[in-house]
Amino acid sequence: MNKEVYSICFMCSMRCPIKVKVKDGHVDWVEGNKHVAGIGSSLCPRGSAGKSMLYDDQRVQSPLIRVGERGSGNFRKASWEEAIDYVSGRLKEIIDKNGGHSVALCERTQFATHVSKTFLKAIKSPNHCTHDAICKGSVNTACRSLFGYTDGQVGIDYANTKHIVLYGRNIFESLGLKEVNSLMKALEKGAKLTYIDPRVTVTASKAHRYWMIRPGTDLALNYALMHVILKERLYNAGFVSKWIHGVNELRDFVEEYTPEWAEAETGISAEEIVSLAREISKNKPSVVFHFGYRGANHQNEIYMRRSILMLNALMGSVEVKGGLFFKKGPAEVGGKAARKLTSQDFPKIDMPRFDKVGTKDFPLPDPNHGVGQILPYAILNEDPYPIKALIAYRMDPLMSIADSNQTKRAFDKLDLLVSIEINYSNTAWYSDVILPESTYFERTDCVQQANGLKPQMFLRKKAVEPRYDTMDGAIILKKIGEKLGIGEYFPYETMEDLVNWQLEGTGFTMEDFEKKGFVAYGPDKIFWDRDNIPFKTPSGKIEFKSSLLEDAGFESFPKYEHIGQSEDGKFRLVIGRSVFHTHISTQNVPYLNEQESENKLWINTARANELGIKNNAVVEVASSCGKGRIKAFVTDLIHPEAVFMLHGYGHEAGRAKRSFNKGLSDALLQKNIYDEIGGSPAFHDTFVTVNPL
Numbered sequence: 001m002n003k004e005v006y007s008i009c010f011m012c013s014m015r016c017p018i019k020v021k022v023k024d025g026h027v028d029w030v031e032g033n034k035h036v037a038g039i040g041s042s043l044c045p046r047g048s049a050g051k052s053m054l055y056d057d058q059r060v061q062s063p064l065i066r067v068g069e070r071g072s073g074n075f076r077k078a079s080w081e082e083a084i085d086y087v088s089g090r091l092k093e094i095i096d097k098n099g100g101h102s103v104a105l106c107e108r109t110q111f112a113t114h115v116s117k118t119f120l121k122a123i124k125s126p127n128h129c130t131h132d133a134i135c136k137g138s139v140n141t142a143c144r145s146l147f148g149y150t151d152g153q154v155g156i157d158y159a160n161t162k163h164i165v166l167y168g169r170n171i172f173e174s175l176g177l178k179e180v181n182s183l184m185k186a187l188e189k190g191a192k193l194t195y196i197d198p199r200v201t202v203t204a205s206k207a208h209r210y211w212m213i214r215p216g217t218d219l220a221l222n223y224a225l226m227h228v229i230l231k232e233r234l235y236n237a238g239f240v241s242k243w244i245h246g247v248n249e250l251r252d253f254v255e256e257y258t259p260e261w262a263e264a265e266t267g268i269s270a271e272e273i274v275s276l277a278r279e280i281s282k283n284k285p286s287v288v289f290h291f292g293y294r295g296a297n298h299q300n301e302i303y304m305r306r307s308i309l310m311l312n313a314l315m316g317s318v319e320v321k322g323g324l325f326f327k328k329g330p331a332e333v334g335g336k337a338a339r340k341l342t343s344q345d346f347p348k349i350d351m352p353r354f355d356k357v358g359t360k361d362f363p364l365p366d367p368n369h370g371v372g373q374i375l376p377y378a379i380l381n382e383d384p385y386p387i388k389a390l391i392a393y394r395m396d397p398l399m400s401i402a403d404s405n406q407t408k409r410a411f412d413k414l415d416l417l418v419s420i421e422i423n424y425s426n427t428a429w430y431s432d433v434i435l436p437e438s439t440y441f442e443r444t445d446c447v448q449q450a451n452g453l454k455p456q457m458f459l460r461k462k463a464v465e466p467r468y469d470t471m472d473g474a475i476i477l478k479k480i481g482e483k484l485g486i487g488e489y490f491p492y493e494t495m496e497d498l499v500n501w502q503l504e505g506t507g508f509t510m511e512d513f514e515k516k517g518f519v520a521y522g523p524d525k526i527f528w529d530r531d532n533i534p535f536k537t538p539s540g541k542i543e544f545k546s547s548l549l550e551d552a553g554f555e556s557f558p559k560y561e562h563i564g565q566s567e568d569g570k571f572r573l574v575i576g577r578s579v580f581h582t583h584i585s586t587q588n589v590p591y592l593n594e595q596e597s598e599n600k601l602w603i604n605t606a607r608a609n610e611l612g613i614k615n616n617a618v619v620e621v622a623s624s625c626g627k628g629r630i631k632a633f634v635t636d637l638i639h640p641e642a643v644f645m646l647h648g649y650g651h652e653a654g655r656a657k658r659s660f661n662k663g664l665s666d667a668l669l670q671k672n673i674y675d676e677i678g679g680s681p682a683f684h685d686t687f688v689t690v691n692p693l
Contacts, residue, residue, distance in 0.1 A: 169290050
């Protein structure tokens with residue numbers, strides 16, 4: 001039987017709407033959902049390779065229980081009944097002895113995250129964390145410090161911008177279809193693109209202006225831009241006067257940070273800095289200084305991201321076409337959002353989180369996501385208490401958290417490590433039990449509440465039956481919960497039951513998604529009246545002088561700390577992504593592995609010549625945390641003070657044969673250091689040596 005099913009891709013976190021064509025029970029074709037503005041029928045390489053992952057015989061095919069040493073890859077096949085009994089039995093022993101707070105769950109944020117949170121709340125554990133914080137925790141904190149909204153509640157009107165500035169946001173490689181198509185539309189209409197990065201990327205090649213900035217000096221550049229904008233009165237005076245709290249304090253602060261000063265720090269000429277400030281101000285307010293998708297580079301990340309957002313505010317590019325906007329929910333048009341299981345009443349949790357977020361020790365990061373990189377420290381130091389069990393739900397801490405050797409030492413202290421996974425990740429390979437989840441083609445998922453200029457809901461609907469002995473993650477957690485005596489918190493038997501429960505009271509049913517794959521609460525885009533923007537800060541304004549920061553004992557305007565030259569010939573390690581892979585999760589997918597099977601180390605030609613390193617030669621890269629071998633890519637397209645490698649390689653899972661031992665893991669080299677105010681890791685604050693072999 002042939003059919004077409006509207007669904008949502010999950011080859012990355014962008015969640016592009018798709019149409020799946022099914023022939024004789026098999027996925028025959030996948031394309032974008034043409035009913036969704038900005039998508040059309042197109043897909044990125046990862047989305048196009050989804051079918052390849054579905055039919056891959058190297059993904060996890062059944063529940064597995066470890067029989068050898070951790071990391072040995074020795075597992076035995078188990079039935080679902082045995083695996084669920086094993087996991088729930090071990091968890092019960094741990095909870096009875098140590099309390100529910102001794103259990104943690106980490107995951108890549110998804111539609112079923114409310115199910116994961118419900119599971120933990122029901123066992124009285126506060127210890128939920130997501131990949132979001134590891135990716136962009138400081139961006140979240142920065143947005144809240146200025147607007148009172150999280151970064152997830154802020155959108156960008158790419159299609160109508162007249163000038164966009166990107167700080168290492170390699171948008172044409174680490175891409176989302178809708179934003180790229182919208183930006184291309186703007187560029188075709190004459191918009192300008194400025195790109196700033198120590199490395200020449202595909203996005204740099206598309207830019208009208210590219211600056212090869214000294215790595216780590218973006219904040220210096222922004223202080224100088226503010227200096228020019230305020231000195232020459234290039235800002236949006238009406239907006240600034242009405243909506244910004246602390247502009248005079250900022251003016252006094254940046255007075256010393258001249259373009260000439262910034263030139264010495266960044267390597268960008270003072271003349272060019274002044275030119276950008278003047279040029280972009282002519283197009284205000286329809287301009288964007290992009291606040292970043294991954295904001296996890298330096299220990300001062302909170303202030304770097306705040307400075308970007310301040311530049312937007314000075315231009316008045318907030319809640320305006322071509323600028324930033326705050327995402328609108330169903331309530332804006334009198335509608336009701338889909339329900340979440342977390343809306344139920346739960347037992348009171350008296351213990352702090354493992355990362356101490358929300359306490360005086362770590363007051364500002366968002367507890368909705370936590371700070372995942374603290375997990376190894378919490379386990380090893382048993383601070384604030386022992387963590388005895390970890391469930392990794394489609395997240396791979398061994399490759400996502402810096403210093404994988406430290407993370408392994410932490411995992412060795414656990415009594416139980418469980419992975420809910422589709423593929424053989426490094427963490428799954430190191431686990432006691434692997435519980436295989438069905439792919440996004442093989443499952444119906446929870447409702448996606450898609451807030452934006454037009455609030456909508458999307459539905460990921462099952463297209464084909466599971467190929468292997470796999471199960472939906474929300475069903476897995478329900479079954480474990482039932483064995484633990486908390487089944488009452490999971491009022492569904494199937495995913496269809498759960499979706500119907502979520503939709504109660506919204507006015508929509510599952511059948512309403514059949515025609516286009518989504519439902520809309522209203523036909524029109526919603527921009528708030530610029531005279532009545534409901535900022536959620538104590539002052540009701542954009543807080544340059546931040547009550548969130550200062551009430552916690554931190555400065556709003558910290559003095560810039562000079563970035564010196566690295567010692568002993570070391571390089572600053574910089575990482576990023578390519579168009580072919582999503583973090584650490586797709587390197588073994590057949591079609592994508594064919595396109596890019598390993599990473600290389602980008603190194604500046606002059607520095608390589610000094611070290612005697614030839615192009616494609618194998619080199620040893622070493623840091624204080626670890627070392628490994630990788631092929632060199634010798635090029636003029638990277639700053640001499642930095643080396644670059646793609647994130648997500650160096651897989652250790654032997655059953656993922658295509659990606660096994662290919663390339664080098666950045667997590668092996670990076671120090672687990674982080675922004676102690678905003679919460680993000682400092683992935684670019686590790687220095688390495690590079691030597692020929």
